Amino acid sequence: MDKRSTIALITGAGGGIGSAIVRRLSRDHLVALHYGADLESTQALQRDIEQSGGQAFLFHTDLSRPDAGTEFWAAYEHAANAAQVADLPISVLVNTAGIARRGEIEHLSDEDFDRQHQVNTRAPYMILKHGLGRLSDGGRVVNISSSVTHIAYPDLVAYAMSKAAIDALTHTLAQQLGPRGITVNAVAPGVVDTNINADWLKNNPEAQQYVGSQAALGRVAQPEDIADVVAFLASDSARWITGQVIVATGGAHL
Template sequence: MNTDYTRVSTSTKIAIVTGGSRGLGRNTVLNLASRGVDIIFTYHSNTAEADNVVAAVKDIGHKAVALQLDTGNAGSFSSFVQKVQQTLGELGAQRFDYLVNNAGTSLHKAFEQTTEEELDTIYNIHFKGVFFLTQKLLPLINDGGKIINVSSGLTRVAFPGIAAYSSIKGAVEVLTRCLAKELGPRGISVNTVAPGAIATDFSGGVVRDNPEVNKRVSDMTALGRAGQPDDVGPMIASLLSDDNRWVNAQRIEVSGGMAP
């Protein structure tokens, strides 16, 4: 699915997107840029992928800066925030407007076989990382800003082998509602976006590259196909716009009607 990311506005708002070098994160970055937003995004290790996204945003007519971050290592967040402050200065700002907690990995393993180390890894990336990175960045987000935590359709639909992953994503959804209440006095809205099965390289590209899995997903989806990144990125960008200023503390599933 191809999209023309032509620049459509001249806003100077700034977003931070974790895991923005690939998949849904990359698509979100490009869709935000097309709506006039400058971007700071994180990547884990692939510098070439990050550089490609920076170049793509530049082609749209906006600015993007890629910062390396392991969102599972909360001990690195203080130094990361310092880099964010420096980068904001380079963008001519002191604060930013939007935070999208998107970075993540998957774990498909039977409950009885899941190790403590594997559970800790998922917890550190998907919950502890989201919790403390958001906490560290709060002094830099503008009043009236917006936060989106990316969850999963798997918090609603249960399959074998997802107990650890889906449970921790469920915790993120509860955290979202709590943050919406606590940050309300600052006018900051906090929502969850829960994608269904998307054809990216996530989980080793199983939905994208395995025809059997892709068909299974398509058969259980009301719109009759697996999702694409461009089904989700524009929705996130739209949710961050002022058009959705009264949407708060919500879990919004973007799945094409998966397992309705």
């Protein structure tokens, strides 16, 4: 099968981890790039993919909206039709989009709690709910979780709860989709050098040294470190792995 004859769909494609996943998967698939607010960076990513000989198209959905699941697929279909690839199967779906709002339980606002759970938990659930029939048998689902589900950070309590729900979804959906040959796994990164951590990590040697010291491998993770794990789970080499959460932290807090 031609490597461009299947689609890998990545949510939150314009983010640091999301864009690294897109670049990695574009070697083997036509990539569908979902974006929320970062149109400019997603368009630049599309251009880079196409200039490198790959194929890509993009579409927008606001995952903070309660009807994000149905809107997501309507936007996808519109973009796929415009790109004349609507007949191609979706063989890989990567749920990368997510937000983090810091605050210990007594300080985090109710609005921030609700928004995190809408974007991080309800949206991927609804995307999968309305998209199962679009996934090809033998396909791959990869969800981005977080190491905060098993390493306690009190100021990320709501974020950790939202990602723990993703772990449960991964485990359970793997059982349901097994008869179709679809694997469902999650990747749980630790601290990654992306814009989401720019306010305290980038251009801060002390913070980088501290984060690196927490990992057995002695450095801060780069987005490509996570993208390669996702690419493995999306490949045929991982055909006998399902229902798992792969902790990709470089051995942080062992």
